[in-house]
Amino acid sequence: MIAGQNRPLSVVQQGAALKRVQPHSVVRYSGHQDMIWKGHVQPTPMSCEYEVEIGYQLKHFPRTRVLKPELISPEGERIPHMYDQKRLCLFHPKFGDWRPTMLIANSILPWAALWLFYYEVWLAVGEWHGGGEHPRRRSDL
Amino acid sequence: MILEANDILSLEQLLLDASDSLDIPPSRLKDAIAKYAAVGSYLAENPSELAPFRPEIYPQGSLAIGTAVKPLGRDEFDIDLVCEMAIPVWVSQQTVKNLVGLRLKDSEIYRAMLEEKCRCWRLTYANAFHLDILPAKPGVGIPHSILVPDRELHAWKPSNPRGYASWFTLNALRSGHVRLDAQSVRASVEPIRPTATRARYALQRTVQILKRHRDVHFSRHKASDLAPISVIITTLAARAYEGHPDVLTTLKRLLERMPLLVERDHLGRALIPNPANPGENFAERWHSDERLEKAFHGWLQQARLDLRKLETARGIHRVAADLEPFLGQRRTKMVVAAYANRLGLLRGRGTLTSDLTTGRLAALSASYAAPVRQNTFFGD
Numbered sequence: 001m002i003a004g005q006n007r008p009l010s011v012v013q014q015g016a017a018l019k020r021v022q023p024h025s026v027v028r029y030s031g032h033q034d035m036i037w038k039g040h041v042q043p044t045p046m047s048c049e050y051e052v053e054i055g056y057q058l059k060h061f062p063r064t065r066v067l068k069p070e071l072i073s074p075e076g077e078r079i080p081h082m083y084d085q086k087r088l089c090l091f092h093p094k095f096g097d098w099r100p101t102m103l104i105a106n107s108i109l110p111w112a113a114l115w116l117f118y119y120e121v122w123l124a125v126g127e128w129h130g131g132g133e134h135p136r137r138r139s140d141l
Numbered sequence: 142m143i144l145e146a147n148d149i150l151s152l153e154q155l156l157l158d159a160s161d162s163l164d165i166p167p168s169r170l171k172d173a174i175a176k177y178a179a180v181g182s183y184l185a186e187n188p189s190e191l192a193p194f195r196p197e198i199y200p201q202g203s204l205a206i207g208t209a210v211k212p213l214g215r216d217e218f219d220i221d222l223v224c225e226m227a228i229p230v231w232v233s234q235q236t237v238k239n240l241v242g243l244r245l246k247d248s249e250i251y252r253a254m255l256e257e258k259c260r261c262w263r264l265t266y267a268n269a270f271h272l273d274i275l276p277a278k279p280g281v282g283i284p285h286s287i288l289v290p291d292r293e294l295h296a297w298k299p300s301n302p303r304g305y306a307s308w309f310t311l312n313a314l315r316s317g318h319v320r321l322d323a324q325s326v327r328a329s330v331e332p333i334r335p336t337a338t339r340a341r342y343a344l345q346r347t348v349q350i351l352k353r354h355r356d357v358h359f360s361r362h363k364a365s366d367l368a369p370i371s372v373i374i375t376t377l378a379a380r381a382y383e384g385h386p387d388v389l390t391t392l393k394r395l396l397e398r399m400p401l402l403v404e405r406d407h408l409g410r411a412l413i414p415n416p417a418n419p420g421e422n423f424a425e426r427w428h429s430d431e432r433l434e435k436a437f438h439g440w441l442q443q444a445r446l447d448l449r450k451l452e453t454a455r456g457i458h459r460v461a462a463d464l465e466p467f468l469g470q471r472r473t474k475m476v477v478a479a480y481a482n483r484l485g486l487l488r489g490r491g492t493l494t495s496d497l498t499t500g501r502l503a504a505l506s507a508s509y510a511a512p513v514r515q516n517t518f519f520g521d
Contacts, residue, residue: 089520
């Protein structure tokens with residue numbers, strides 16, 4: 001579908017792909033360097049339906065936020081695998097999980113669905129079942 | 142071992158996982174069968190005084206019909222066994238019971254595990270199960286029926302656990318989705334000697350969930366003495382069952398239909414006849430305590446409300462909260478964790494997909510789906 005796997009995809013290509021998989025979603029571009037996409041994700045029939053926002057700026061990693069419903073946490077605990085309790089941490093920057101040659105639509109987006117699945121499970125059982133790492137706990141390794 | 146629903150992330154899957162977690166674990170079942178077979182051999186072989194009576198041990202109750210449920214707050218499963226012997230007519234119930242007890246006490250090992258109950262002998266295998274051995278002799282009239290001592294050990298009462306197990310199994314098999322294997326066909330024609338089994342069919346799993354809901358409900362209300370006995374739940378459930386292949390629909394329909402199937406006798410008292418043993422009324426104890434019938438209907442009503450909440454909950458955390466009345470708090474967490482770990486297995490194998498249009502996760506083969514690439518969640 002997209003030729004030239006070695007070249008980073010453009011912001012417009014990323015936005016177009018997202019629009020293609022979710023035709024009712026909204027993309028806003030700021031010039032050719034930046035875009036913000038808002039779409040919906042419902043990981044399972046039992047899950048809530050979430051509105052998520054993915055922002056992408058060339059030469060930066062995509063940033064994912066959950067807009068609605070607001071993420072909750074019991075007794076003010078920190079929700080696992082977030083940056084500053086605002087953005088979702090969907091990949092390890094050092095592991096090369098995500099590269100600018102990848103389509104956000106079939107990487108970041110499903111990872112957000114997966115994150116939301118494990119987030120609701122975490123709310124239910126008090127443990128994160130999705131694996132992963134936390135940067136501050138290198139002593140655990 | 143664990144049955145998988147069409148959608149492994151659906152509420153149906155969660156209910157299948159729930160029933161599986163309540164059931165006797167396969168290894169423990171195998172162990173129990175080996176242990177009671179050993180007891181049977183021990184009772185039958187010389188120099189046992191029972192040897193001339195050719196004792197035969199087989200399961201009755203929940204293990205014979207695949208509806209065993211972990212008791213609340215305890216590790217040990219209760220395994221009900223019949224010890225059927227060709228006892229001559231002149232031997233009394235008390236004597237039969239004593240003979241079984243004496244033979245068991247002859248073994249140092251069994252003696253240490255032995256406890257006398259009013260009609261039966263209990264062997265306790267710590268942290269695993271209780272074997273409750275009820276002495277019996279062949280009945281008259283109905284084939285495969287038996288006679289068991291009554292509670293006071295004065296008379297022989299008719300009973301028919303084999304017939305009941307066959308009847309229940311026939312009802313459980315009532316479904317277009319199930320192949321009738323040779324064993325099942327034989328069961329429908331002639332009661333075979335039951336072996337202990339785990340739940341396989343929707344009716345069995347639904348009964349497990351109902352029994353557990355009963356345990357949680359009456360425990361919370363500190364009224365366990367008012368809880369309806371399992372055989373009432375099992376019998377009405379089997380009669381109410383319409384053959385649906387899934388647990389969720391079965392649960393919904395059973396909760397609606399079961400209360401309507403309580404009959405009245407000629408004096409207007411509650412009647413739940415044993416389909417395998419005419420004359421036996423499972424609701425007999427309701428006659429002397431009017432709280433029991435009320436408790437039964439109140440419980441079913443609460444269960445209907447709880448199910449409605451469970452079905453309409455949005456968000457796995459809310460589904461989990463609404464699952465608690467059915468399983469209890471601790472077990473709910475275990476079941477949700479197992480449900481989540483199944484997804485982890487798919488992820489590890491690379492067969493997890495996501496429908497990008499909705500974000501819906503699924504096992505490989507969903508339409509317009511893309512495999513979810515490996516990733517490692519990060520962040521603080």
